[in-house]
Amino acid sequence: MIALIGLVIGVALGLLLDPTVPLWLQPYLPIAIVAALDALSGGVRARLEGVFDEKVFVVSFVSNTVIAALIVFLGDQLGVGSQLSTGVVVVLGIRIFSNAAAIRRRLFGA
Amino acid sequence: MSGAPDDKAGAIEDPAGAPENPAGASGGRPGGARLLLDLLRPRTSRGQLLGGLLCLVLGFAIVAQVRATQNDGVFATARQDELVGILSDLSQRSERLRADIRELEATKAGLERDAQGETALREARERATTYGLLAGTLPAEGPGIEVVIDDPRGAVRALNLLDALQELRDAGAEVIQIGDVRAGADTYFLDAPGGGVVADGRRLSAPYRFLAIGDAHTMTTALNIPGGVVRTLRGLGATVTITSSTRLAVSAIRSG
Known part of the structure; x- marks a missing residue:
């Protein structure tokens, strides 16, 4: 619940303040967001399955985003930034889908 | 079906977590609606607040990113x-x-x-x-090129001359004269019966002589491009001579 409220407040804040993404963050923010969405869906799933642990959620959220951004950063340094970010997005997308499938199964039993 | 453990980011390293339910999607669990209500039940603990804070940051970041993407949609995907x-x-x-x-x-x-x-x-x-020069009602003088197309085989058609005219126009020729016809916006070419070409109602015969005032280098290059006017004409058996001149007089004018 608090997470949902936080999300809503965050969106509202973003709409109100109209922030500009700083240039150094621009390549990494989209990947970090996808990683965070993955962590979020994983958290919801764990919660539904009764194995949710706040500490694990927070740590996985932060580490997911940081690692995703780091991978892209490393890829940029190696000259394969765009390919690597595509790869990261694919992997995270698959995870989000499988989490969503688990959540759906829990909620609707189908 | 209960999912590989590494898919659950929130429960990856949960050692004391509840045992995996091997039954997966089968019955014996609380219903979906109750699960959902349970999910939305507010609980205040430090971890929950921290999670809420993270979600706040996430929402903020999503909006910022969406805004940034909307702002430069055209150039974001362009290559260097x-x-x-x-x-x-x-x-x-x-x-x-x-x-x-x-x-x-x-x-x-x-x-x-x-x-x-x-x-x-x-x-x-x-x-x-300026308008007089463009419309062809004034004589003109200036640097340009002279293009002479000789046609011993009689194979050059009106179409070829039109191509040459258009190529010269594209290359920035300001004033063009073909034979003694001053080219204007509505200049036309027709194949004349029995050989030769009719331009604006006047009969022209080989060799066709174009006078074009403009940048000589650009026009020469334009005529000479591979597959361009000169190649086509030579393919037809015509000879093309291009002479550039620093002072070219176009004396033919169009009336009204």
Whole structure:
């Protein structure tokens, strides 16, 4: 619940303040967001399955985003930034889908 | 079906977590609606607040990113060389526009200076001359090229001459004369019965002579491009001679 409220407040804040993404963050923010969405869906799933642990959620959220951004950063340094970010997005997308499938199964039993 | 443990980011390293439910999606669990309500039940603990804070940051970041993506949709996906091309186009254009501004400001200053309308009159005359040259009602003189197309086999058709004219126009020719016909906006070519070409109602016969005033180098290059006018004409058996000249007189005019 608090997470949902936080999300809503965050969106509202973003709409109100109209922030500009700083240039150094621009390549990494989209990947970090996808990683965070993955962590979020994983958290919801764990919660539904009764194995949710706040500490694990927070740590996985932060580490997911940081690692995703780091991978892209490393890829940029190696000259394969765009390919690597595509790869990261694919992997995270698959995870989000499988989490969503688990959540759906829990909620609707189908 | 209960999922590989590493798919659950929130429960990856949960050693004391509840045992995996091997039944997976089968029954024996609380219903979906109750699960959902349970999910939405507010609980306050430090971890929950921290999770809420993270979600706040996430929402904020999503909005910021979406805004940023909407702002530069065109250039975000462009490759580096495309961007370089766009940039150099833009700087060329701005350079041209700046020159225009300088010119117009000089005109404006001139117009403001003299009350007698001297500058206005000169401007109007200049414009009349420009339009006269473009419309073909005034004779013209200037640097340009002379293109002579000789056609011993009689294979050159009206279409080829039209191609040559269009190529010259594209290459920036300001004034063009074909034979003794001054080319205008509505110049046409027809195949004449029994050989030769009719241009604007006047019969032309080989060798066809084009006089074009403009940038000689550009026009020569344009005519000579592979697969271009000169190649086509040579393929037809015609000979093409291009002579550039610093002073070319176009004397033919169009009436009205």
